[in-house]
Amino acid sequence: MEYFLQQMINGLTLGSIYGLIAIGYTMVYSILGMINFAHGTIYMLGAFISLIAYLAATTIGGAPVVVALMVALFATMAFTALWGWTMERVAYRPLRQAPRLAPLISAIGVSIVLQNFVAQAQGARVKPLPPVIQGGFTLMDGDGFSVNLSWMQIIVIVMTLALMAGFSWMIAHTRLGRAQRACEQDMKMASLLGIDIDRVVSTTFVIGAALAGVAGLMVTLYYGVIDFYIGFLAGIKAFTAAVLGGIGSLPGAMLGGLLIGLIEALWSAYFSIEYKDVATFGILIMVLVFRPTGLLGRPDVEKI
Amino acid sequence: MTRPLLAVEHVGMRFGGLFAVNDLSFEAGQGEITAVIGPNGAGKTTLFNCITGFYKPQVGRMTLSHPDGASFLLERLDDHVITRRARVARTFQNIRLFAKMSVLENLMVAQHKRLMAASLFSVAGLLGLGRYRNAERDAVELARHWLERVDLLDFADVEAGSLPYGHQRRLEIARAMCTGPLLLCLDEPAAGLNPRESAELNVLLRSIRDRDGIGLLLIEHDMSVVMEISDRVVVLDYGRKIAEGTPAQVKGDPAVIRAYLGEPDDAETGRPPC
Numbered sequence: 373m374e375y376f377l378q379q380m381i382n383g384l385t386l387g388s389i390y391g392l393i394a395i396g397y398t399m400v401y402s403i404l405g406m407i408n409f410a411h412g413t414i415y416m417l418g419a420f421i422s423l424i425a426y427l428a429a430t431t432i433g434g435a436p437v438v439v440a441l442m443v444a445l446f447a448t449m450a451f452t453a454l455w456g457w458t459m460e461r462v463a464y465r466p467l468r469q470a471p472r473l474a475p476l477i478s479a480i481g482v483s484i485v486l487q488n489f490v491a492q493a494q495g496a497r498v499k500p501l502p503p504v505i506q507g508g509f510t511l512m513d514g515d516g517f518s519v520n521l522s523w524m525q526i527i528v529i530v531m532t533l534a535l536m537a538g539f540s541w542m543i544a545h546t547r548l549g550r551a552q553r554a555c556e557q558d559m560k561m562a563s564l565l566g567i568d569i570d571r572v573v574s575t576t577f578v579i580g581a582a583l584a585g586v587a588g589l590m591v592t593l594y595y596g597v598i599d600f601y602i603g604f605l606a607g608i609k610a611f612t613a614a615v616l617g618g619i620g621s622l623p624g625a626m627l628g629g630l631l632i633g634l635i636e637a638l639w640s641a642y643f644s645i646e647y648k649d650v651a652t653f654g655i656l657i658m659v660l661v662f663r664p665t666g667l668l669g670r671p672d673v674e675k676i
Numbered sequence: 677m678t679r680p681l682l683a684v685e686h687v688g689m690r691f692g693g694l695f696a697v698n699d700l701s702f703e704a705g706q707g708e709i710t711a712v713i714g715p716n717g718a719g720k721t722t723l724f725n726c727i728t729g730f731y732k733p734q735v736g737r738m739t740l741s742h743p744d745g746a747s748f749l750l751e752r753l754d755d756h757v758i759t760r761r762a763r764v765a766r767t768f769q770n771i772r773l774f775a776k777m778s779v780l781e782n783l784m785v786a787q788h789k790r791l792m793a794a795s796l797f798s799v800a801g802l803l804g805l806g807r808y809r810n811a812e813r814d815a816v817e818l819a820r821h822w823l824e825r826v827d828l829l830d831f832a833d834v835e836a837g838s839l840p841y842g843h844q845r846r847l848e849i850a851r852a853m854c855t856g857p858l859l860l861c862l863d864e865p866a867a868g869l870n871p872r873e874s875a876e877l878n879v880l881l882r883s884i885r886d887r888d889g890i891g892l893l894l895i896e897h898d899m900s901v902v903m904e905i906s907d908r909v910v911v912l913d914y915g916r917k918i919a920e921g922t923p924a925q926v927k928g929d930p931a932v933i934r935a936y937l938g939e940p941d942d943a944e945t946g947r948p949p950c
Contacts, residue, residue, distance in 0.1 A: 547784075547791050547812075554774050554785040561772045564728060566759035566789040566855055 374517045379641040380634065385525045385594065387633020388532035392587040393610030394617070394625035395539065396580030402556045402620040403576050404468075406475050410459060410483040412607015414452050414581045418588025419598040420490055422448040423501055426592075437504060441593075448589045449582040455486075456581025457574055464577075465570070483603070491600040498599045501592055528590045535583060536626050543622065548575060556620075605649070609636075612656040618669020627667060679741040681706040681891040682727070682859055687736030687751075689722055689915075696722040697733065698915040704859065704908075706743065709885055709892045711902045711923075714912035715935055720895045721769065723912070724861050727893070728766045729755030740764060742858060760789050765857035767848045769864045769895075775837025779828060779847055782836050783819035786854035791815055822850040826880060842873040849880065859891045860884065866898040874898065878905050903927065911935065 393415050400408045425447035429440035463478040508522030543549035554562040555572050563569045591606075592598050609632055617628025632652055639651040659666060680703040689697040697719040704710040712720050725731045727738060727750060738750040740762045748762035758764050774782050784791075791811050823829045826846040831839060836847060845865060852860055865881070866874045882905055885892055896902045902909060902923065909926040911919040913935040919926050926932055 547788060550777075550781060550785055551788050553777060553781075554788075557774045557776060558772055560730075560755075561768075561774070562785065563754075563756045564759055564766060565786045565851070566756050567785070568756050568789070 374519050378519045379637045383634035383637030385528050387630035388529050389587045390610045390613045390632050391626045391629025392583050394613040394629045396584050397611050397614040398625040399576050399580050409479040413483040413486045413603040415584040415588045415606055416603030418448045418452045418585030419592045421451045422589035422592050448585040452585030453578045453582040456577040460577040498597050501596045524594050616659050618666025621668045624668035683739045685737045687733045689733045695915045700917055702910045704891050704893050706891045707889045708907040709905050711894045711906035711909045718912040719915040729758045759855050763858040765852035765855045766861035767852050771844045771848055773836040778833050779836050780832045782851050783854045786851045787815045822853050826850045842869055861893045863895045866901045
């Protein structure tokens with residue numbers, strides 16, 4: 373029982389991170405109808421920028437930990453947002469009218485470029501960061517096994533919930549959100565009503581990238597090791613989360629992220645840790661076969 | 677003489693070898709309802725698509741002149757610029773509402789640009805400044821005004837997609853009006869309406885012309901609507917203008933009758949029936 377509870381906590385933490393990345397996939401899909409396969413690498417970029425910003429702030433600036441974390445957070449969000457904007461501008465916008473395969477390929481190209489740039493610029497070896505935030509609670513003390521909830525896990529979960537809540541509120545209640553929902557339903561019509569589509573698309577990329585950047589920051593702090601390749605697997609898993617929840621659906625992305633995190637944690641706990649990715653992607657296949665619209669997605673009904 | 681609101685000059689739009697619109701010129705005035713009629717495939721919707729920026733015509737010029745003297749060459753502008761700066765709005769033959777948004781939200785989206793400008797592109801909104809809230813209130817006020825005009829006030833919070841057909845038509849007109857147009861293009865607004873709804877539509881369109889003083893450009897098949905409310909009628913056939921004038925003039929024009937009813941039949945031309 374204690375073991376199960378501990379794995380639930382671990383799974384929720386991991387799932388929060390997937391959920392944050394999944395939001396970017398689902399948002400871009402709902403507006404442009406394309407899967408931004410370079411999204412995972414943005415998360416990797418976020419991880420590196422947060423590491424660099426944090427180290428720079430503490431060692432060069434001599435800032436206290438809290439300040440350094442804030443600096444890292446803002447630097448990460450700013451840089452990943454900028455990258456998201458640039459990527460859309462350079463790699464996707466010129467291909468907006470092209471067949472669907474073209475932006476997909478350019479997305480893969482963008483991610484390869486970024487990955488290799490980071491590998492060259494930062495070195496291909498694993499980068500460690502000593503634990504920044506330590507300690508936590510012991511929730512339960514069973515015989516020989518205690519359930520721990522670390523501060524870091526609390527931070528990850530709370531931060532994710534706050535970002536998701538803020539983001540959902542933005543979509544539901546602000547002008548920007550209204551414009552985004554309008555574009556999602558009928559982009560041409562939105563344009564005819566005077567909405568600048570390009571700006572809405574840019575904003576979508578900027579927000580999605582910033583969220584992925586935060587996920588990168590949290591993973592750096594949580595696991596303490598990053599390398600230039602983490603974006604690939606995390607990206608595909610977040611994509612699985614988005615598909616599981618129903619791609620195009622915002623609550624779906626969050627739910628899917630949490631579920632994937634839980635499945636991974638529980639599978640590693642009770643079955644074999646080596647096969648945890650098999651479990652995750654097995655789910656992707658099952659969802660695509662049996663419920664392509666995902667858990668919360670609504671099927672596209674075509675009127676005839 | 678002042679410049680007409682919309683002047684279409686020698687516009688041509690070709691798809692492959694087919695001229696959907698061919699050397700078309702006409703004018704639409706402010707405070708007037710100009711109807712564009714013609715048989716199916718005459719190029720009416722293509723013309724609308726050119727005016728509202730969906731298509732870029734290969735030849736010709738379309739000038740929109742505001743009362744304050746500003747003028748815009750529509751064929752050079754992007755569609756959202758046409759709505760926002762040249763102030764042309766349109767509705768569609770097949771209704772294109774945001775079905776999953778509420779009626780009120782549909783009208784708010786139409787005011788997006790003005791709202792964004794008022795709130796410094798959302799920056800002020802994020803800071804919760806008063807200006808943002810004022811702009812939002814004005815926008816709701818305008819939306820309410822139009823809901824009242826189209827008699828949908830009771831449906832403000834209903835999902836647009838669940839409204840009855842006739843209501844959706846009226847909502848689409850209200851939404852177009854919320855963009856603050858000087859020229860409103862209506863693509864078959866009476867299609868699918870019953871006679872009572874159609875009569876209500878006539879009242880609404882007249883009130884838009886008389887109260888708001890803007891120009892209306894109307895594609896319509898329903899001749900009862902066209903004849904009753906139009907000030908001028910332009911008749912197209914195979915992309916060309918074959919007649920223009922008041923409804924009464926057009927009704928009696930032999931070219932129009934020929935386009936709608938065909939050539940005098942075979943017996944008269946002496947060709948054997950096949």
